[in-house]
Amino acid sequence: MSGPNETTEHCCPSSPASTGSVLLGIVGPSGIAYVTPRMTVSADLLEDLGREEDLEKRYRFADPCATTGCKHWSGRDCRLIDQVIESGEELGRESEASLPKCSIRASCQWFAQRGPSACRVCPLVITDRA
Numbered sequence: 001m002s003g004p005n006e007t008t009e010h011c012c013p014s015s016p017a018s019t020g021s022v023l024l025g026i027v028g029p030s031g032i033a034y035v036t037p038r039m040t041v042s043a044d045l046l047e048d049l050g051r052e053e054d055l056e057k058r059y060r061f062a063d064p065c066a067t068t069g070c071k072h073w074s075g076r077d078c079r080l081i082d083q084v085i086e087s088g089e090e091l092g093r094e095s096e097a098s099l100p101k102c103s104i105r106a107s108c109q110w111f112a113q114r115g116p117s118a119c120r121v122c123p124l125v126i127t128d129r130a
């Protein structure tokens with residue numbers, strides 16, 4: 001059994017917007033429309049998107065996982081995706097079997113932790129910066 005892990009090489013698919021983060025997707029009425037190929041957020045793009053308080057409610061961004069700097073980090077993994085899977089279990093079952101085409105799967109903390117179950121509920125997540 002492994003002990004608490006304070007570091008991870010993975011990235012968080014529900015991060016605050018910042019220069020250098022990945023624009024993961026755009027929030028739409030039926031979930032996230034994932035942006036592919038991978039698009040890194042430049043200072044100009046961030047300016048174009050606007051710096052309003054609710055930017056993360058309109059877009060999803062990915063950045064390196066903050067581990068101990070995030071309230072969702074358990075010391076071993078991310079509690080948020082566990083909670084989302086639990087609350088969206090039925091929705092997850094109803095989702096199509098094929099996974100969304102996203103640009104970060106190889107480095108995604110949620111996928112590393114929960115596999116395809118994470119991807120089935122991922123489109124439903126709206127980032128809460130608070």
Ligand code: SF4
Nearest residue numbers: 013102105108119122
């Ligand atoms: S949970 Fe799945 S769909 Fe969402 S960002 Fe990670 S790999 Fe992509």
